[in-house]
Amino acid sequence: RTVYVNGEYLPENEAKISIFDRAFLMADGVYEVTSVLDGKLIDFEGHRVRLERSLRELDMPKPEAFDDLLEIHRELVRINDIEEGMIYLQITRGAPDDRDFVFPDPETTPATLVLFTQNKPGLANNPTAQKGIKVISIEDARWGRRDIKTVQLLYPSMGKMMAKKAGADDAWMVQDGFVTEGTSNNAYFIKGNTIVTRALSNDILHGITRAAVLRFAAEAQMQVEERNFTIEEAKQADEAFITSASTFVMPVVDIDGTAIGTGKPGNRALRLREIYLEESRKAAV
Ligand code: PLP
Incomplete structure (x- = not known):
């Protein structure tokens, strides 16, 4: 499967995240799961708006690609040929140089953005x-x-x-x-x-x-x-x-x-x- 990590589309086994990433050390991250039916995104705008609110409530910086989220979702659906399934998206407060409870400066520590698809044929007709x-x-x-x-x-x-x-x-x-x-x-x-x-x-x-x-x-x-x-x-x-x-x-x-x-x-x-x-x-x- 091809995944998205900070601006790059990569095979999943080549994707890398720092061990200092705040989601790994402190669960300092937010996520969304959007379903895909007929190769299209269900309720994308609702998920985007809630994601923006989650970031705001936690004072978490937006990743640079925030405005391109729809295109990134669509590109992953296309590359991975998803007819029915889900897209998982996660934004974290990034990876500072060291572990510290204090939030890092967003100027030096940009947010981490990760997306991957989950192929689930039969999602709508789930028995x-x-x-x-x-x-x-x-x-x-x-x-x-x-x-x-x-x-x-x-x-x-x-x-x-x-x-x-x-x-x-x-x-x-x-x-x-x-x-x-x-x-x-x-x-x-x-x-x-x-x-x-x-x-x-x-x-x-x-x-x-x-x-x-x-x-x-x-x-x-x-x-x-x-x-x-x-x-x-x-x-x-x-x-x-x-x-x-x-x-x-x-x-x-x-x-x-x-x-x-x-x-x-x-x-x-x-x-x-x-x-x-x-x-x-x-x-x-
Ligand atoms: N409540 C909790 C705790 C959840 O984790 C979720 C979804 O993951 C929901 C409700 C349902 O939310 P949504 O309809 O946006 O998927």
């Missing part, structure tokens, strides 16, 4: 969507700025392992009794014709897929309530689902061993998935 996934609940032990998409993914990674050990697919995290989000996705339940999901704040990532799905709710004749909810309330719902750039809308059929609704993917979640895929494909760049 898991017809089966649904099982989640467990775990404590949310992450830091307090989950609205910034940083590469501090150790706890989410541990959460996935806890789920795996429990025979589930993912974990929903709970803070002060209320669900925040999934390890790498936003969390929802449906009761009647209402979609319920936690409101935006510093407690959750402002999902790009979340924004789109809530916009499309009206098209599915559904209402939206953005508010706190408990695992107990979600267990008693008619349906549940998650959203993210790589899973789109994915039905949840089991929470902590309790079947949700019929225990099969719900019609409304599947309809939202259909609408999301159709509309975002139309708007893809």
